[in-house]
Amino acid sequence: MEEFGRIGIIGIGLIGGSIGVEIKKRKIAEEVIGYSRKIETMEKAVEKGIIDRYYNTPENVIKNVDFLIIATPVNVVEKYIKTIKETNPEIFFTDVVSVKEIICKKVENILGRNANFIGSHPIAGSEKSGIESVKEGLFENKVVIVTPTENTNKKVKEKVKIFWEKLGSKVIEMSPEKHDEVLGFTSHLPHFLIYVLLYLGFKNNKKIFKNCFGSGFLDTTRIGKSNCEMWVDIFISNKKNLLKWIEKYEKELKNFKDYLRKEKTETLIKLFENSRLYREKIEYGKKRNI
Numbered sequence: 001m002e003e004f005g006r007i008g009i010i011g012i013g014l015i016g017g018s019i020g021v022e023i024k025k026r027k028i029a030e031e032v033i034g035y036s037r038k039i040e041t042m043e044k045a046v047e048k049g050i051i052d053r054y055y056n057t058p059e060n061v062i063k064n065v066d067f068l069i070i071a072t073p074v075n076v077v078e079k080y081i082k083t084i085k086e087t088n089p090e091i092f093f094t095d096v097v098s099v100k101e102i103i104c105k106k107v108e109n110i111l112g113r114n115a116n117f118i119g120s121h122p123i124a125g126s127e128k129s130g131i132e133s134v135k136e137g138l139f140e141n142k143v144v145i146v147t148p149t150e151n152t153n154k155k156v157k158e159k160v161k162i163f164w165e166k167l168g169s170k171v172i173e174m175s176p177e178k179h180d181e182v183l184g185f186t187s188h189l190p191h192f193l194i195y196v197l198l199y200l201g202f203k204n205n206k207k208i209f210k211n212c213f214g215s216g217f218l219d220t221t222r223i224g225k226s227n228c229e230m231w232v233d234i235f236i237s238n239k240k241n242l243l244k245w246i247e248k249y250e251k252e253l254k255n256f257k258d259y260l261r262k263e264k265t266e267t268l269i270k271l272f273e274n275s276r277l278y279r280e281k282i283e284y285g286k287k288r289n290i
Helices: 014-026 039-047 058-063 074-087 101-111 154-166 176-203 215-220 228-237 239-261 265-287
Strands: 006-010 031-035 067-070 092-095 119-122 143-147 170-173
Touching (some): 006 014, 031 039, 092 154, 119 154, 143 154, 143 176, 154 170
Parallel strands (some): 006 031, 006 067, 092 119, 143 170
Antiparallel strands (some): 119 143
16 A cells, blocks of 8 residues: 555546556555546535545645546647646656657656656556446556656556556557557557447448348447547547558458459458468467467
8 A cells, every 4th residue: 555655646547447447456545535527426426435525626646646547538648747837846657548659758848758657558448438437446457558658757657557467457568659559459449440340331221221220230240339529539649550550440441342252262261261360360379279
């Protein structure tokens, strides 16, 4: 408990709220103090036992905690970095947004290269959002990527790694640039493609019978229920990598379309078999000889 003292969480949605639940359950802090733009969210967080108490301003949270987690949408993180500079520039802190290069640069530009910060990204999201979606055990056995730069303080890195490990997560390191390239493919591209696919359905709604949507379509498009504003901010923040992956996808789609048009049965079977094996490798890893 003494190691983390008072922990502050700015943003009490799915990720921030679930972090609060785990901190309290695992007793790794003396107190969890929260802040949200909506008073009703903070009141509900106390009522549900997600946080111990709250302050009505982010300034008061930042002044009165030993370790801070920013769990807001990417487009408002800069605002809180500026607040940190004005109120408690020496504080140890991390963020949990799914774009890292832009956040790390903002921290260095605003607080300087010696800021007590390292970026984090728990790979533990959901299509759900908000305090009603808070889930116990969300980070258990999940990967958390921390993104040190050449200027990252080793003490901060170790503190943040220990924090996530105490929440039951496996921590790996990646540069902010590599993180955004990788997550551009594994997370941002799928969300972008699913939104486009669903928009195609929306435009052709009169031609598609609603009782023809099977579990395959529903399972595949589940992430299309995610918060649109949040995801547009992510897409734009990682535009460079997302556009690169979209272009690669378009190239492969064109190839596969040509094979289909020419009825290249054996070619399609071989390629789809590689796709299937890759999917199994992702899910089962070393558990199977793939």
